[in-house]
Amino acid sequence: MPPPAGIKRKRGTVDITNPDFELAPDAVPGIAQVIVDIWQNKLGLDQILKRETSGAKKGMATPLAVTQATATINAAAPNYNFVRAVIIKEEEHDNGYMMETENDVVFVLPNQGRINPAGANLLNTAKLLMACTPNGI
Numbered sequence: 001m002p003p004p005a006g007i008k009r010k011r012g013t014v015d016i017t018n019p020d021f022e023l024a025p026d027a028v029p030g031i032a033q034v035i036v037d038i039w040q041n042k043l044g045l046d047q048i049l050k051r052e053t054s055g056a057k058k059g060m061a062t063p064l065a066v067t068q069a070t071a072t073i074n075a076a077a078p079n080y081n082f083v084r085a086v087i088i089k090e091e092e093h094d095n096g097y098m099m100e101t102e103n104d105v106v107f108v109l110p111n112q113g114r115i116n117p118a119g120a121n122l123l124n125t126a127k128l129l130m131a132c133t134p135n136g137i
Contacts, residue, residue, distance in 0.1 A: 030076030035126035037072075038087070039112050045072065048087055049109070060100045061086045073107065 038045055047064040061069070066084055073085040086106045088097050093108045110129035119125060 028077045028080075030078075031073070032123055032126040032130055034072055034076045034087075035110060035130065036122045038109055039115065039117070039122065039126075044068070048072065049089065057100065059092075060098070061088075069107070073105075 038048060045068060047062065048068045050062045050065045052058050052060050052062055066086055069087045070082055070085040073087075074080060074082055082105050084101060084103045084105065086099070086104050087109050088106060089109055090111050097106065099106060110126070114129065115122065115125050
């Protein structure tokens with residue numbers, strides 16, 4: 001199996017891979033709650049993983065997905081003020097997600113299949129997965 005392709009962006013006509021990094025579980029209070037909220041399909045986050053289905057932007061986050069992701073990340077991390085945040089699935093990361101703009105800040109949502117949704121503490125589970133998912137939110 002090939003290694004994960006990561007997150008890519010254009011530099012002129014060349015595709016370059018952005019560096020992956022892990023976010024320390026308690027580095028940004030509130031980010032782990034974003035993971036739990038997405039896993040639990042909280043209201044207001046229903047478009048956050050939507051992708052364009054055709055045309056030149058096929059596979060990229062829809063405008064509403066970017067709006068929801070940006071607002072959610074900025075609200076969870078009040079010391080930050082990103083212009084464009086995008087939340088992607090691990091599968092998209094592994095397949096080589098292409099950023100739409102150089103201003104995109106891409107966060108990887110840990111796979112929900114790893115958790116027991118009836119578990120006692122999803123927040124702590126999310127924190128641990130943040131620490132071991134490349135670019136994990």
